[in-house]
Amino acid sequence: MHPDVSQKTVGRWSLYRRLLDALSRTEQRYILSSDLARRSGVTASQARRDLMHLEVAGGARGYEVQALLRAINAQLAPAEPQAVALIGVGNLGRALLSYFQGRRPTLQLVAAFDIDPHKIGRVIHGCRCYPLDELEAILEREAARIVILTLPGEAVATLGPRLIKAGIRAVLNFAPSHLDLPPSIHVEDVDITMSLEKAAFFAATQEQRS
Amino acid sequence: MHPDVSQKTVGRWSLYRRLLDALSRTEQRYILSSDLARRSGVTASQARRDLMHLEVAGGARGYEVQALLRAINAQLAPAEPQAVALIGVGNLGRALLSYFQGRRPTLQLVAAFDIDPHKIGRVIHGCRCYPLDELEAILEREAARIVILTLPGEAVATLGPRLIKAGIRAVLNFAPSHLDLPPSIHVEDVDITMSLEKAAFFAATQEQRS
Numbered sequence: 298m299h300p301d302v303s304q305k306t307v308g309r310w311s312l313y314r315r316l317l318d319a320l321s322r323t324e325q326r327y328i329l330s331s332d333l334a335r336r337s338g339v340t341a342s343q344a345r346r347d348l349m350h351l352e353v354a355g356g357a358r359g360y361e362v363q364a365l366l367r368a369i370n371a372q373l374a375p376a377e378p379q380a381v382a383l384i385g386v387g388n389l390g391r392a393l394l395s396y397f398q399g400r401r402p403t404l405q406l407v408a409a410f411d412i413d414p415h416k417i418g419r420v421i422h423g424c425r426c427y428p429l430d431e432l433e434a435i436l437e438r439e440a441a442r443i444v445i446l447t448l449p450g451e452a453v454a455t456l457g458p459r460l461i462k463a464g465i466r467a468v469l470n471f472a473p474s475h476l477d478l479p480p481s482i483h484v485e486d487v488d489i490t491m492s493l494e495k496a497a498f499f500a501a502t503q504e505q506r507s
Numbered sequence: 508m509h510p511d512v513s514q515k516t517v518g519r520w521s522l523y524r525r526l527l528d529a530l531s532r533t534e535q536r537y538i539l540s541s542d543l544a545r546r547s548g549v550t551a552s553q554a555r556r557d558l559m560h561l562e563v564a565g566g567a568r569g570y571e572v573q574a575l576l577r578a579i580n581a582q583l584a585p586a587e588p589q590a591v592a593l594i595g596v597g598n599l600g601r602a603l604l605s606y607f608q609g610r611r612p613t614l615q616l617v618a619a620f621d622i623d624p625h626k627i628g629r630v631i632h633g634c635r636c637y638p639l640d641e642l643e644a645i646l647e648r649e650a651a652r653i654v655i656l657t658l659p660g661e662a663v664a665t666l667g668p669r670l671i672k673a674g675i676r677a678v679l680n681f682a683p684s685h686l687d688l689p690p691s692i693h694v695e696d697v698d699i700t701m702s703l704e705k706a707a708f709f710a711a712t713q714e715q716r717s
Contacts, residue, residue: 307708311701315683319661338685338696379707392602397703404707443710445703451529467710469703473525475548483709485702486548491521492695493607493655493679497589497614498517499693500653500677 302350307373309347312337314369320362329359378403380441384456385448386411386426389471389489393445394422407439433463442466450474512560517583519557522547524579530572539569588613590651594666595658596621596636599681599699603655604632617649643673652676660684 316336320328334344351368353360381397383390386409398406409426411417416426427435436444444465446453453472460468460478467483470476473491476484526546530538544554561578563570591607593600596619608616619636621627626636637645646654654675656663663682670678670688677693680686683701686694 307705308701311704388602388605392598395598467706469706485706487702491518492697494521495517496653496677496679496695
């Protein structure tokens with residue numbers, strides 16, 4: 298693992314992995330970095346630099362798909378499975394439980410949290426739902442260091458100190474609120490509403506122009 | 508509307524709007540741009556520049572929350588409702604139908620598409636599901652110029668020419684594949700698996716360091 302590799306490179310490795318994974322199920326055995334770049338929507342020189350970190354030799358026909366896949370897996374997949382918890386079992390939370398469950402054997406959804414008594418105690422898409430009050434205790438017991446936040450913005454604002462106390466190392470934040478966490482905790486923001494509004498804004502702008 | 512405003516500014520307006528919307532339901536009537544910046548996780552000078560585009564006057568107590576909200580709404584919300592379609596009614600697609608339905612009155616989910624005969628013809632979270640074969644005809648009929656893609660990567664690859672033909676102006680793409688579309692069509696990529704893998708990578712890196 299390269300602790301000094303950039304966040305963007307890690308993101309692109311993840312993207313390349315999925316493209317290579319799809320390719321590995323076809324007849325194609327080799328791929329040129331320029332072809333991988335085109336399919337990923339990045340520049341050819343960017344893809345070359347990203348692949349250089351992997352120390353896989355490429356020939357005239359390009360890189361061997363399986364060799365690249367193994368090298369990226371070795372970088373991205375931790376040797377030990379990592380436990381993940383999800384906070385906020387609304388529509389989006391429920392969908393993500395179902396979406397991620399079993400998708401990556403090394404990322405295990407071990408607990409979900411909510412404040413709704415109708416959800417607490419139930420197993421939702423294979424994941425047990427606990428009361429939010431017990432957050433720190435359950436995260437500790439399950440050794441979960443990664444949390445997915447799918448609760449309303451206001452609810453997230455007060456969660457920071459509790460996540461720090463629970464020893465969380467990375468957050469995937471779907472709430473529109475900014476989390477005030479120390480830089481040692483990695484925060485990955487995914488704002489779905491903002492993305493749709495941006496798309497709508499540019500669609501309307503196109504309309505005016507045309 | 509400013510057709511020349513940057514994509515990032517539009518994204519931040521959308522984020523500010525949600526923060527202001529939450530504030531408008533509290534007692535707080537004014538906000539300093541530096542405070543809005545802190546809550547949004549952007550620099551103070553960035554927030555000041557973003558607000559300058561809105562041409563709202565700020566005083567010593569900062570900006571009036573309601574005035575800012577109205578100004579951002581005027582920028583972001585098109586005068587007429589925009590029709591949105593969703594392609595791929597799997598777990599994620601279903602969750603997004605439920606998540607977006609009724610969230611913004613100006614963004615209306617008018618049609619969903621799938622190839623599964625068990626889904627076709629059903630109304631899912633208030634949205635009718637049509638066969639993917641009828642994509643162009645239904646998009647035309649509903650005047651939908653924005654599509655949300657929630658299908659597997661391989662399925663997306665062949666969709667480009669059909670979206671162009673249907674006159675699509677913006678795409679919110681949840682599939683890991685890059686869409687080959689002309690620059691006049693705005694593509695907003697949201698890659699959830701990549702985001703979780705990035706979070707996990709940095710969580711594991713932290714673990715090694717500590």
